[in-house]
Amino acid sequence: MDKAPDTSAIGDFLRSRRSRIQPDEVGLPGHGRRRVPGLRREEVAQLAGVSVDYYIRLEQGRGTSVSDAVLDAVARVLRLDDTEQEYLRSVARPAETRRKTAARPAGQRVRPGLKLLLATIEKAPAFVLGRRMDVLAWNALGDALVGFSAMTEKDRNMPRQVFLNPAARDLYPEWPAVAAETVAYLRLDAGRHPKDPRLATLVGALSLASEDFRRLWADHQVKEKTHGAKRLLHPLVGELALPYETLTVSGEPDQALVVYTPEPGSTTEERLRMLGSWALT
Known part of the structure; x- marks a missing residue:
């Protein structure tokens, strides 16, 4: 069975990305007291079109089979560039990433x-x-x-x-x-x-x-x-x-x-x- 994503890697990354975006930048009301800067988890879920529970499980490293569509939607909401999107996929699916890299030679020889x-x-x-x-x-x-x-x-x-x-x-x-x-x-x-x-x-x-x-x-x-x-x-x-x-x-x-x-x-x-x-x- 594939292991779940690295909780700290994906969670810290998503929290850092949503902290960059203010609610008024995405058409949400910015009034009211906020404990942390940027978007709340439920706001990211709303904008991405997924349930709050689904997004929370993703951020907690429990999204073992997250789809491309969901990752694309989250990337759009958090305004990730191409490199950040690649990183998100890597930390969301570490088992898949390991399979892709396992066949590469272990050494670092230059031709x-x-x-x-x-x-x-x-x-x-x-x-x-x-x-x-x-x-x-x-x-x-x-x-x-x-x-x-x-x-x-x-x-x-x-x-x-x-x-x-x-x-x-x-x-x-x-x-x-x-x-x-x-x-x-x-x-x-x-x-x-x-x-x-x-x-x-x-x-x-x-x-x-x-x-x-x-x-x-x-x-x-x-x-x-x-x-x-x-x-x-x-x-x-x-x-x-x-x-x-x-x-x-x-x-x-x-x-x-x-x-x-x-x-x-x-x-x-x-x-x-x-x-x-x-x-x-």
Whole structure:
């Protein structure tokens, strides 16, 4: 028999999402005393067209056979984006999610062809992210930028670097935004791989060591890492403005190729060229 959803995961997520929406935003009267911000459970049920008892069972992790139609209706009421909808389905049906991921290889090996591809990227820092945001492979300029080869395998993990490495706050001038993005992507990975003991160990270690991580993890934000921009303050070459693109590796859904793409002719491109030359010598 399939196990029920993770009560804390689905309950905390749904409560955090409905707390964002005020009654008057969805045409409900906002007057009267409210113990918690946002929509009440019975209001979500009313707007989604399900019984109050059904929605309460879903939020309590007792909706063992919730339909796509109900999840779609709840997502519409709570104004979930595509990534949040994916996460909702993962935590609502963890047994189904586990079946989908069980057939994937347990290890995190990077294909030789992908390593060769990394090596051919000479003008842009690039690396491969795996499960739990572990850094699995990188090119020479990516190593010169972040220093992956000098780290232990355990520390070669983006959340550990962002929250446990004191130098991260100097490397990322916009550290709060980087920290929030990192936790939101890690939360998405947790939804895709429920009951992962290594992820639980990582989250536990970060929670014990970092108050910022505990606060962000409790916020239940989820976000896909597709593209964006980061500003880095490198100790050797100074400030770098780095847009990035994240590409899912074909045949390896748990791996992503991240490439920083400096603007052609920019100061950042010139500084990366200098950094690459210094690394070679």
